[in-house]
Amino acid sequence: MVRLFTLFVFPIITVGIFCILFPATAIGDITEVDDLKREINLPVPAKRFVSLAPNITELLFHIGAGGNIVGADEFSNYPDEAKRITRVNNHALVNYELILSLQPDLVFAWSSGNGYEIVQRLRKLGLTVFVVEVTKLSQIPKLLKKLGRLTDKTSESNRVAASFYKKLQSLIELHKNKKKVKTFYQIWDDPIMTLNGEHLISDVIKICGGVNIFATSTPLVPRVNIETIMKFDPEVILSSGAQERLVSWKKSWSRWKNITAVKSGHLYLIPPDLLQRPTNRTLDGADYMCKYLDQYRAFGS
Structure with missing residues (x-):
């Protein structure tokens, strides 16, 4: 009887003491x-x-x-x-x-x-x-x-x-050697606001072979003036919005015909939420952006 107690009870006591002295992380942690x-x-x-x-x-x-x-x-x-x-x-x-x-x-x-x-x-x-x-x-x-x-x-x-990564790599490979396009992305009209190089949208511009003309600006969402935009002279101007807004938005830029993008008509809207929100659908927004930069490459000014 003593032997059976020793064989079965002593190991249980030993394990219990070990767990108290050295508590393990819960399996589900x-x-x-x-x-x-x-x-x-x-x-x-x-x-x-x-x-x-x-x-x-x-x-x-x-x-x-x-x-x-x-x-x-x-x-x-x-x-x-x-x-x-x-x-x-x-x-x-x-x-x-x-x-x-x-x-x-x-x-x-x-x-x-x-x-x-x-x-x-x-x-x-x-x-x-x-x-x-x-x-x-x-x-x-x-x-x-x-x-x-x-x-x-x-x-x-x-x-x-895995699916997102595969699509992203295909997009990068497709555009990695294309001609750079000076790009301005507008997020607000009055005052004019944009995004610097630390924002996700700037990364999309880069992947599509564009150059964010305000990449080195601060803060993340800088206010900019029309004189500086004219100085950098973007070849493509982009913003987010429904197509119903396109005519009035283009009209607001029409007075600045010295800007290459305005003069050549390369102003484009990307459907709302596709780029402003970093999600799986951001790749759809990237497809729009890359297509618009390709249109400038194909037709230029």
């Missing part, structure tokens, strides 16, 4: 580093989460995790299912009480869109926040995989990431 270089730890994949930006909402749906979003920002409108999610914020204002009442396991935030103060406030409220900031197309596959691991959608996110 997940650790990811967000785009602010902060380590995010979850005991298990998140089952309830809040998305504070439309680009993040779209990416989560794309990997099959959209059904677990319990709160989203007011601009999350794609896909259609996103429109039915409870609204918790816009770019400037956040309903913190509502977010807490939704009891999310994880909150996804957009660094340049939501800002430091909102992220810090959420963390002080005890919420786990994963911050996203995409500045290059090559970062999107990595982000998709991280989102998949955090939301228990690893298989689907790996498939989507």
Whole structure:
């Protein structure tokens, strides 16, 4: 009897003491580093989460995790299912009480869109926040995989990431040796505003063989004047908007006929959301941009 007790009970006691002295990480523990270089730890994949930006909402749906979003920002409108999610914020204002009442396991935030103060406030409220900031197309596959691991959608996110990477490499290969085209991307009319070289759209311009004429400007979204635009003399001018806006937008530029893009008629609009939001559809926006730069190469002035 003593021998049986020793054989069966002593090992159990030994294992118990070992676990107390040297606690192991739970089997389901997940650790990811967000785009602010902060380590995010979850005991298990998140089952309830809040998305504070439309680009993040779209990416989560794309990997099959959209059904677990319990709160989203007011601009999350794609896909259609996103429109039915409870609204918790816009770019400037956040309903913190509502977010807490939704009891999310994880909150996804957009660094340049939501800002430091909102992220810090959420963390002080005890919420786990994963911050996203995409500045290059090559970062999107990595982000998709991280989102998949955090939301228990690893298989689907790996498939989507691989597809995105393959399409991106094809786009890069197709345009890598083409003639450079001086490009101006306008995001606002009055005052005139653009994007510098740190923005995702500038990366798309580069991939398409263009040169962002304000790549070295500061800040990320600089205000510019027409005299500087004339000095840099873009060959193509781009913006985002519906085609119904094209006539009036072109007319607003028509007085500056000394600009090559205006003189030769190379002003183009890219459908809204395709480039402004870093998502899987950004490649569709890149296709538009590359096509428009190719039109200048083909027909010039």
